[in-house]
Amino acid sequence: MEHIPSPTVDLVSLAPVLVLSVFAMMxxxxxxxxxxxxxxxxxxxxxxxxxTAISAFAKxxxxxxxxxxxxxxxxxxxxxxxxxxxxxxxxxxxxxxxNKREGIRMGEYYSLILLCTVGMILLASSTxxxxxxxxxxIVSICLYVLxxxxxxxxxxxEAALKYFLLGAFATGFLLYGMTLVYGATGTTKLGLIAELxxxxxxxxxxxxxxxxVLLIIGFGFKxxxxxxxxxxxxxxxxxxxxxxxxxxxxxxxxxxxxxxxxFAEAMPVLSPSWESLLCIVAVLSMFIGNVxxxxxxxxxxxxxxxxxxxxxxxxxxxxxxxxxGSSSLVFYMLAYAFMIFGAFGIVILIGRKENEMLEIADxxxxxxxxxxxxxxxxxxxxxxxxxxPLAGFVAKFxxxxxxxxxxxxxxxxxxxLNSVISFxxxxxxxxxxxxxxxxxxxxxSLAPMTVFVVVIAMVGTxxxxxxxxPILYFTQH
Amino acid sequence: xxxxxxxxxxxxxxxxxxxxxxxxxxSILGPKHQFPDKMEPFECGESQLVSPRQRFSVKFxxxxxxxxxxxxxxxxFFPWAILFQRLGVFGLVEMFLFILILGVGLAxxxxxxxxxxx
Numbered sequence: 001m002e003h004i005p006s007p008t009v010d011l012v013s014l015a016p017v018l019v020l021s022v023f024a025m026m027x028x029x030x031x032x033x034x035x036x037x038x039x040x041x042x043x044x045x046x047x048x049x050x051x052t053a054i055s056a057f058a059k060x061x062x063x064x065x066x067x068x069x070x071x072x073x074x075x076x077x078x079x080x081x082x083x084x085x086x087x088x089x090x091x092x093x094x095x096x097x098x099n100k101r102e103g104i105r106m107g108e109y110y111s112l113i114l115l116c117t118v119g120m121i122l123l124a125s126s127t128x129x130x131x132x133x134x135x136x137x138i139v140s141i142c143l144y145v146l147x148x149x150x151x152x153x154x155x156x157x158e159a160a161l162k163y164f165l166l167g168a169f170a171t172g173f174l175l176y177g178m179t180l181v182y183g184a185t186g187t188t189k190l191g192l193i194a195e196l197x198x199x200x201x202x203x204x205x206x207x208x209x210x211x212x213v214l215l216i217i218g219f220g221f222k223x224x225x226x227x228x229x230x231x232x233x234x235x236x237x238x239x240x241x242x243x244x245x246x247x248x249x250x251x252x253x254x255x256x257x258x259x260x261x262x263f264a265e266a267m268p269v270l271s272p273s274w275e276s277l278l279c280i281v282a283v284l285s286m287f288i289g290n291v292x293x294x295x296x297x298x299x300x301x302x303x304x305x306x307x308x309x310x311x312x313x314x315x316x317x318x319x320x321x322x323x324x325g326s327s328s329l330v331f332y333m334l335a336y337a338f339m340i341f342g343a344f345g346i347v348i349l350i351g352r353k354e355n356e357m358l359e360i361a362d363x364x365x366x367x368x369x370x371x372x373x374x375x376x377x378x379x380x381x382x383x384x385x386x387x388x389p390l391a392g393f394v395a396k397f398x399x400x401x402x403x404x405x406x407x408x409x410x411x412x413x414x415x416x417l418n419s420v421i422s423f424x425x426x427x428x429x430x431x432x433x434x435x436x437x438x439x440x441x442x443x444x445s446l447a448p449m450t451v452f453v454v455v456i457a458m459v460g461t462x463x464x465x466x467x468x469x470p471i472l473y474f475t476q477h
Numbered sequence: 478x479x480x481x482x483x484x485x486x487x488x489x490x491x492x493x494x495x496x497x498x499x500x501x502x503x504s505i506l507g508p509k510h511q512f513p514d515k516m517e518p519f520e521c522g523e524s525q526l527v528s529p530r531q532r533f534s535v536k537f538x539x540x541x542x543x544x545x546x547x548x549x550x551x552x553x554f555f556p557w558a559i560l561f562q563r564l565g566v567f568g569l570v571e572m573f574l575f576i577l578i579l580g581v582g583l584a585x586x587x588x589x590x591x592x593x594x595x
Contacts, residue, residue, distance in 0.1 A: 004560065025581045032588045032589065
């Protein structure tokens with residue numbers, strides 16, 4: 001009776017996942033015994049995220065491969081874990097006042113955010129396609145529930161159902177793509193695939209090419225790129241606002257991390273076959289996202305379309321596939337996290353109990369009543385557009401320079417053109433705030449935690465824009 | 478190599494022919510007497526009192542979901558039990574962790590009232 005060899009277990013490199021899973025379960029159980037006041041639950045969640053961020057640094061001498069080469073701790077994954085924990089913490093902080101106002105009293109909410117973060121960490125650290133699939137599933141299932149957590153609101157229900165049906169469909173494409181790649185190469189390990197496709201015979205198999213196309217569809221849906229973006233405006237609109245901000249940052253960053261690992265790290269040899277496809281997807285995302293945003297009258301839908309266009313810019317980092325591409329991807333996601341949480345923080349602050357004030361016209365004359373709030377919103381929107389000296393500008397600059405280095409001049413010219421288009425609708429909101437007469441009364445109660453998030457986002461947006469060097473140094477080394 | 482499938486092929490053809498033939502023969506030879514009772518969906522027994530297309534209480538779905546969850550647990554147990562000795566201590570510890578996590582789920586469902594029917 002010989003023993004089956006156990007895989008190379010390395011619990012230390014798995015520490016962030018383990019710590020966060022334990023905390024998520026703890027939140028679930030503690031919540032059963034606290035009735036109305038969720039302070040303890042929120043506190044445990046935040047401590048859990050902090051511990052996770054710390055435990056990400058448990059490994060030295062990166063990269064460390066473990067679990068038979070299906071899990072890796074490298075600079076990319078450590079940086080992404082920082083972004084995930086930051087975005088989840090900001091989402092929880094944003095939720096505190098919002099949930100009180102909107103009467104969302106479920107403690108599962110916080111547990112789901114933590115579990116979703118576990119999925120995101122797995123997604124960014126996996127080097128095996130089965131693990132990537134599992135990560136995507138964990139993230140998606142938590143998001144389906146989070147999008148529909150306002151059970152009595154039909155919009156929230158619609159968002160959850162749409163997201164679930166389309167998401168399940170897209171997961172099918174992704175899985176089918178993975179099986180075809182497995183059929184062509186005989187392995188699900190990204191490292192082995194990278195070696196095997198150096199042989200012409202495997203790389204030119206139609207199975208492999210079909211697999212790549214299906215993988216692009218699957219990932220394209222998860223990051224909401226055109227033409228797989230149709231769910232994004234409805235889901236972003238219907239989901240509770242903190243969840244929308246969370247969805248626009250964390251899970252998207254995680255999907256991009258996996259996107260980068262599968263395409264830029266494992267399949268650079270095959271780039272002639274996927275590069276042009278991704279270029280088309282990127283350009284379409286930018287144009288349709290920006291043109292779609294121009295026509296919106298609802299601030300959440302506007303930000304949803306603008307996030308579709310941002311996906312186009314971020315895809316350029318994947319297409320560039322050099323080391324500058326990966327560091328600019330990380331930097332962009334960090335900057336994007338600050339901008340998005342800031343903008344949605346203001347959206348939450350302006351809303352009140354019966355009226356969430358989501359129409360852009362509701363922002364008329366905000367500058368006269370609440371100048372500080374109008375200035376912050378302007379800063380976040382201008383940064384999203386890419387105005388120097390804010391974070392959005394530096395982030396775009398590094399992505400574009402990574403692409404220029406690889407010779408994608410046309411792509412970058414189109415992207416810059418799109419940044420100019422995007423200013424139209426960002427400025428439209430600012431025009432409403434500064435140049436229109438107030439239509440109704442603003443009843444803004446400055447909820448402390450939401451203000452705190454906006455201040456953090458402000459510091460991040462301005463700080464990353466004016467002093468990008470320290471963070472850039474970290475992303476590049 | 479294909480020869481070994483000839484038998485199966487013939488079997489397939491004969492089975493299809495018999496099935497199709499039966500349906501064809503009854504439709505040609507059978508008496509065609511139509512009256513209202515015969516056209517009802519369930520010709521035998523009592524006539525139905527209510528339409529079977531009713532809404533079910535959502536509780537049934539909850540139970541079904543929970544059943545699937547804990548059924549999967551059993552699915553994982555069988556291969557583990559068969560390979561128990563070969564998996565060694567590692568397998569034992571892993572399985573206990575698995576049960577622990579499921580136990581947290583069960584405790585959550587129980588205390589939340591997911592198992593109460595009323």
